[in-house]
Each structure stands twice: as C-alpha cells, then as structure tokens.
Amino acid sequence: MQDRARATRKVLLESAAHLFVERGYAGTSVNDISDHSGKTSGAIYFHYSSKEKLALAVAREQFATWPQLAAPYAAPGIPPLEKLVVLSFGVARSLSEDVVARAGARLWAERRGIEAAVPTPFDGWALAATRLLAQARAQGELAADVKPSAAAVPLVCAFFGLCTLTDDLPGGRGWGEQFDQWWLLTLKSLQAKPDAAGLLARARARIPVRP
Numbered sequence: 001m002q003d004r005a006r007a008t009r010k011v012l013l014e015s016a017a018h019l020f021v022e023r024g025y026a027g028t029s030v031n032d033i034s035d036h037s038g039k040t041s042g043a044i045y046f047h048y049s050s051k052e053k054l055a056l057a058v059a060r061e062q063f064a065t066w067p068q069l070a071a072p073y074a075a076p077g078i079p080p081l082e083k084l085v086v087l088s089f090g091v092a093r094s095l096s097e098d099v100v101a102r103a104g105a106r107l108w109a110e111r112r113g114i115e116a117a118v119p120t121p122f123d124g125w126a127l128a129a130t131r132l133l134a135q136a137r138a139q140g141e142l143a144a145d146v147k148p149s150a151a152a153v154p155l156v157c158a159f160f161g162l163c164t165l166t167d168d169l170p171g172g173r174g175w176g177e178q179f180d181q182w183w184l185l186t187l188k189s190l191q192a193k194p195d196a197a198g199l200l201a202r203a204r205a206r207i208p209v210r211p
Contacts (some may be wrong), residue, residue, distance in 0.1 A: 009047050011037050013061060016054050017103035025055055025110045052116040055107050059118050062104025078206070080135035081142075081190060085183055085203035087128065088159055092179055095163045105164055125156045136190075143192050155186070 015037035019028040030051050034041045048054040078086075094101045111118040133148035142148070162182055180200060187196035 005047070008039060008043060009057075012039060012044055012047060012054065013057055014100065015039075017058050017061075017100045020055065020058060020103040020106055021099055025051075025107055026113055052114060055114055056116050056118065058100060059104045059107050062098075062101045063119055063124070079141060079199075080132045080139060081187070082199055082203045082206070084129060084132045084136075085187075085200060086206045087132075088183075089176075089179060089203070089207050091125070091159075092163055092176075105160075109164060122153070122156055122160070125160075126152045129156055133190075141192055143190060146190055151190070158182075158186075 012033065016028070016033050019032055019036055023032070028051070030041050030044055033044060033051075033054070037044075044054065048057060095105055096102075107114065108118050108120065129152035130148050133142060133146070133151055136142040137146075137148055159182075162178060183200050184196045187199055188194045191199070
C-alpha cells in the first residue's frame with residue numbers, strides 16, 4: 001500500500017506541475033489535475049487535502065533537488081568561480097528542462113496569489129554563492145572591491161531573473177547561449193584578473209553531457 005500511495009502522490013505531483021507551468025496556479029483547478037492525472041479528486045484531497053498543499057509539495061520537490069545539484073561541486077580541486085559557473089548551469093538546466101523545477105519557479109513568482117507560504121529558492125542559492133565567492137577571495141580569484149556576502153544576493157537574483165525570463169527574451173536564443181553572454185559580462189566584474197572567456201570555456205567542459 002505504501003508503494004501504491006507513493007506512486008499516486010508522484011503522479012499527482014507531476015500532473016499538477018505540468019498544469020502549473022502551462023496555466024499558472026490560478027488557472028489550474030483540482031478537477032484539471034484530476035483529469036490530467038487520471039486520479040479522482042477524492043484521491044487528490046486524500047493525499048494533499050487542498051490545491052495549496054499540492055502546490056507547496058511541488059515547490060518543495062523543486063528545492064529538494066538543490067543538494068543533489070550542489071553536491072558534485074563541493075569537492076576540492078576546482079577553482080571556486082569555475083564551480084559557481086558550472087553549478088549555475090546545472091540549476092539553469094533544471095529550471096529549463098525539469099517540469100517540477102519550472103513549476104516551482106512559476107509558483108514562487110505567483111506566490112502572492114497562493115494562500116500559503118511558498119518556499120524561496122534564494123536562501124540556499126545565496127549561501128552557496130557566498131561560500132564560493134569567499135573561497136575565490138581566499139584564493140586570489142576575486143576582484144578586490146567585490147565583497148562575497150554583498151555580491152551573492154544580487155548575483156543570485158539576476159541569475160534567477162534570467163532563468164525565468166529566458167523563454168521570453170528576444171532573439172530566439174536558447175538558455176545556454178543566454179547564460180554564456182550573462183557570465184561573460186558578470187565575470188569581468190568578479191575576477192581579479194579578468195579572463196571570462198577562458199573560465200567559461202573551462203566551466204563548460206565540466207558540465208555533464210546528457211544522454
């Protein structure tokens with residue numbers, strides 16, 4: 001029974017995520033999720049009790065993947081700024097290709113219309129960025145006027161904004177190209193000895209290739 005319940009919750013969560021991405025929170029009803037998932041509305045209320053609880057489950061599922069994305073870049077041997085760039089591409093890929101991650105981002109953007117506190121992605125991201133920037137400072141990678149804790153939050157906000165707006169930007173370029181251009185501009189301000197193109201190329205070579 002537990003396996004069946006977990007499978008049902010997974011189907012409901014993924015169906016809700018698809019609809020939240022396509023229609024937004026306000027445009028998605030419990031009946032819509034029922035039709036999309038093939039499960040009854042009674043099953044939805046049994047597992048999640050309300051649309052708000054299901055939306056929160058989608059958002060938490062997105063943020064639950066953050067440690068998995070960050071873990072490979074905690075190991076020593078990779079320069080901190082390079083780690084930061086590679087990690088950002090992992091997060092951007094997730095927000096571009098993973099429907100639950102996309103839904104979580106949209107739910108956060110629509111949080112004022114949800115009668116529950118939607119978890120924010122920024123705390124964990126800003127902490128990771130601060131740590132990597134501090135390491136870059138210790139290793140002489142960071143420009144003298146860049147303070148890690150002060151730079152981390154605007155860096156993360158700009159990153160998240162680009163992630164959420166990429167589909168609507170002019171020019172029809174994919175998210176990878178958009179992030180290349182963003183990092184080329186950003187690294188010029190962050191690096192003690194600017195070599196944005198070189199660092200970006202090295203970081204790109206570390207990104208795992210998808211099958």
